[in-house]
Amino acid sequence: MTENQTWVPEFILQGFLLSPRMQMLLCGLFSLLYTFTLLGNGVILGLIWLDCRLHTPMYFFLSHLAIVDISYATNNVPKMLANLLTKKKSISFAPCIMQTFLYMAFAHTECLILVMMSYDRYAAICQPLQYSVIMGWKVCASMAIASWACGSLLALVHVVLILRLPFCGRHEINHFFCEILSVLKLVCADTTLNQIVIFAASVFILVGPLCFVLVSYTRILIAILKIQSGEGRRKAFSTCSSHLCVVGLFFGSAIVMYMAPKSQHPETQQKILSLFSKSLFNPMLNPLIYSLRNTEVKGAVKRVLWKQRSG
Numbered sequence: 001m002t003e004n005q006t007w008v009p010e011f012i013l014q015g016f017l018l019s020p021r022m023q024m025l026l027c028g029l030f031s032l033l034y035t036f037t038l039l040g041n042g043v044i045l046g047l048i049w050l051d052c053r054l055h056t057p058m059y060f061f062l063s064h065l066a067i068v069d070i071s072y073a074t075n076n077v078p079k080m081l082a083n084l085l086t087k088k089k090s091i092s093f094a095p096c097i098m099q100t101f102l103y104m105a106f107a108h109t110e111c112l113i114l115v116m117m118s119y120d121r122y123a124a125i126c127q128p129l130q131y132s133v134i135m136g137w138k139v140c141a142s143m144a145i146a147s148w149a150c151g152s153l154l155a156l157v158h159v160v161l162i163l164r165l166p167f168c169g170r171h172e173i174n175h176f177f178c179e180i181l182s183v184l185k186l187v188c189a190d191t192t193l194n195q196i197v198i199f200a201a202s203v204f205i206l207v208g209p210l211c212f213v214l215v216s217y218t219r220i221l222i223a224i225l226k227i228q229s230g231e232g233r234r235k236a237f238s239t240c241s242s243h244l245c246v247v248g249l250f251f252g253s254a255i256v257m258y259m260a261p262k263s264q265h266p267e268t269q270q271k272i273l274s275l276f277s278k279s280l281f282n283p284m285l286n287p288l289i290y291s292l293r294n295t296e297v298k299g300a301v302k303r304v305l306w307k308q309r310s311g
Contacts, residue, residue, distance in 0.1 A: 008167045010090045011186070015083050015176040016271065027084040033280045034077045040287035041066040044297075051300040057135040058124070061117045062290060064144055065246075068110045069283035075102045076177045076279040083176065096178040101159045104180060107254070108205050109151030114247050115209040116143045121240055122216040126223045154201055161194050162187075175271055177279070181258075202258045210251045217244060238295060245289050249282055 018026070044066045048054045076099070083089040091099070123134045158180060168188035175182040180198065184191050220240055227233045257273055275281075291297045 008093050008171050010092045010171070011096050011178065011183075012170070012172040013079075013083055013089045013091055013176060013178075014172055014174050015080065015089060023084045027081055030077060030084070030280060031081060033284055034073055034081070037073045037077075037280065037284040038070060040284060040291075041070045044287045044290065047297065047300045047304060050304050053303075054296065054300050057120050057137075057140045058117065059296075060140050061113055061120060061144065064113050064147070065110065065117070065286065068106050068113060069286055071102070072106045072110070073279060073283045075099060075106065080176045080279070091178065096173075096183070097159060097162065099178040100162070100180050100183060101155050103177070104155035104158050105152045107151075108154045108201075109147050110250060111205045111209050111254075112147035112150060113144070114243075114250060115212055116147060117243055118213045118216045118247070119143075121243060122220055125220050125240075154205065157197065158194075158201070161197060165189050165191065165194075176275065179274060181270075198258065202255075206251060206254055206259065210247075210255075213247055213251075242289050246282075246286055249285065253282070 016023075016026070045063055048059045048063045079091065079099070120135055123131050127134060162180070162183065165184075165187045166189055167186050169186060171186060173179075173182045173186065184194055217240065224233055224237060224240070253273060257270065291301070
């Protein structure tokens with residue numbers, strides 16, 4: 001293979017093959033959803049920063065989840081919106097590979113952050129007397145750093161394995177961003193190693209953490225049912241159900257995308273699933289779930305607004 005086949009100048013992002021009118025309509029809709037994503041997660045970050053009652057391990061990890069969601073959407077959506085408005089839907093090689101790396105890094109990090117949040121709920125409900133020791137600030141900071149570092153390193157492994165391969169053909173990516181499986185379809189060499197690493201990483205970063213979350217919440221449910229106070233049981237159910245909703249949406253869609261047989265999910269269906277589960281829907285929905293079902297967040301909103309009026 002020659003060098004210019006390995007390092008191609010640019011790729012074409014096919015996106016959704018629709019009429020110009022429909023593309024304009026989708027551009028407006030996706031812009032609105034993207035705005036809600038930024039505002040919703042920004043409000044969560046602002047509340048955690050401004051309200052001292054939210055300076056707890058649970059909301060420390062929630063702030064990292066909000067940062068990941070903002071980064072997720074910003075990595076994919078602006079380029080998609082630009083392509084909906086222009087006829088030339090190209091992306092240079094280096095930005096494409098960087099987009100792949102960031103997408104994988106944020107995906108892996110979100111998986112691990114969700115695991116840390118479930119461990120925090122387990123420690124708070126099942127080990128209340130030792131909670132302050134188990135989830136000290138140094139421990140929380142170490143867990144967050146480990147999540148970001150591990151997610152980035154796993155993404156780097158995927159990218160390094162892609163860069164060793166030659167590209168040939170028309171260089172048209174059948175997706176709205178440089179999603180790793182779509183990029184690998186343009187490779188004119190054996191990608192077995194890449195597929196094995198992707199599957200192994202999915203087991204490590206999806207199946208393993210999901211099993212841990214399910215075991216944690218089984219023990220949490222048993223502990224909640226033993227709580228005598230009705231108010232205490234309701235509060236515990238409120239915070240845990242919010243987290244379980246987010247876990248179900250994220251892990252469910254990710255397992256379908258990267259571990260289910262590809263023949264059962266056509267490329268158009270994969271694009272739609274990726275769009276709404278990873279790029280727009282989940283990042284926008286997460287702050288709504290945590291705010292609408294969480295009395296502490298609602299209380300923080302009232303306190304911050306009252307403080308602003310008093311000031």
